[in-house]
Amino acid sequence: MKAIVYNKYGPPDVLELKEVEKPNSGDNEVLVKIHAAAVNYGNLVLLKGEPFLARFAFGLLKPKYSIPGGDIAGRVEAVGPNVKQYQPGDDVFGDLSGCGWGGFAEYVSVPENALAPKPSNMSFEEAAAVPMAAVTALQSLRDKGKIQPGQKVLIYGASGGVGTFAIQIAKSFGTEVTAVCSTRNVEIVRSIGADHVIDYTKEDFSKQTEQYDLILGTNGFQSISVFKRALRPDGIFVHVGGSGAQMFQTMVLGPWISMAGSRKMASFLQRPNQKDLIFMKELFEAGKVKPVIDRRYKLSEVPEAFKYFEEGHAQGKVVIIV
Known part of the structure; x- marks a missing residue:
């Protein structure tokens, strides 16, 4: 072969x-x-x-x-x-x-x-x-992020593989989703269900004042202090992908931030799981998610x-x- x-x-x-x-x-x-x-x-x-x-x-x-x-x-x-x-x-x-x-x-x-x-x-x-991208999005939102209906969820790096699935999965849980991406990807993320879109080439995310219950970081170079400020009290930031510096901050500083206050900062690594693949299969067949x-x-x-x-x-x- x-x-x-x-x-x-x-x-x-x-x-x-x-x-x-x-x-x-x-x-x-x-x-x-x-x-x-x-x-x-x-x-x-x-x-x-x-x-x-x-x-x-x-x-x-x-x-x-x-x-x-x-x-x-x-x-x-x-x-x-x-x-x-x-x-x-x-x-x-x-x-x-x-x-x-x-x-x-x-x-x-x-x-x-x-x-x-x-x-x-x-x-x-x-x-x-x-499989890998969708299950990563599912596990990071549901298992690590403890997603709940009615929450405000932000997906940073929303136009990539994990991000595009995360938008749709978060919507299937009944949340209000804000997507962060560049100008060329705005229409794509809107077409798959994002309620709001922040174009980081036109708007400085570090200066925005809106706060969220759950933030999923799939790409980018922002300091985790920026995401901490964007979290509501008891909010959760989950790092899935991004710069090496951002990953290091989340792994080293995240536990200290989480212990010192009500906001949680966590890193996440996907694990293959047949049950989660079947869960995604059902979402696709129901028309709630598409690649x-x-x-x-x-x-x-x-x-x-x-x-x-x-x-x-x-x-x-x-x-x-x-």
Whole structure:
């Protein structure tokens, strides 16, 4: 089969399209013929081995996993004798980041709990855009942010993969959503449900006076003191993505701020979860959430897809057609 392979950390140019051995389904595994995959921030960490601490999970001197790619959608080709949830011909989607990656390939063999039935009203490309980003948005809002109906929620970095899902998920919980993005993304975030939009190229967010019950930071370089001022008493700021300095502040200063007052500052790391994938499947089938896809690339064009993605201006998701 064809797959994107690399054996050293570095820029997208270290990725190569090669012929590799097609996997077999183990006793507890599902062999999936991949129709589409997607690029995520986690893929970029896996590619570059940065930040350095990530190498303790991904390989200290060279990559532990030779085929990157986390999000997939495809069709079950074979199942192991102990698999109970799927059979050949089933359409599925899933997040492989917890079971060895391998999504940028024509086939992959994975544990059945890494997958969920593909939403019936979505194409393979749309479904591949979902798992990591949507579950990140769901877990950060619901589990870490304790989202409640009627709250005022702000999404900073609202036009990226996590941000576009976060807007829609927050609306599905019955909240009032404010999105922060640049001018080129204003119409996109409005079209998926944002009640209010702050264009950071025209308005200095650090000087705005509105306060929010929950702030989700998915991108940006603001000091966390800016987000603290924008929180209501008992409000929560959840850092999902952003600059290294912002992440460091949240991890080091956040606990002290949280202990010293009623406002909470927390960092968040998504964990693959089949139940949450199924929860998202139900939201998609109910028409409450839809993926925003910016660009599509062929499997042979994965290096170009990474180059575009690492520029940081993708509107929603970047999808790979296998």
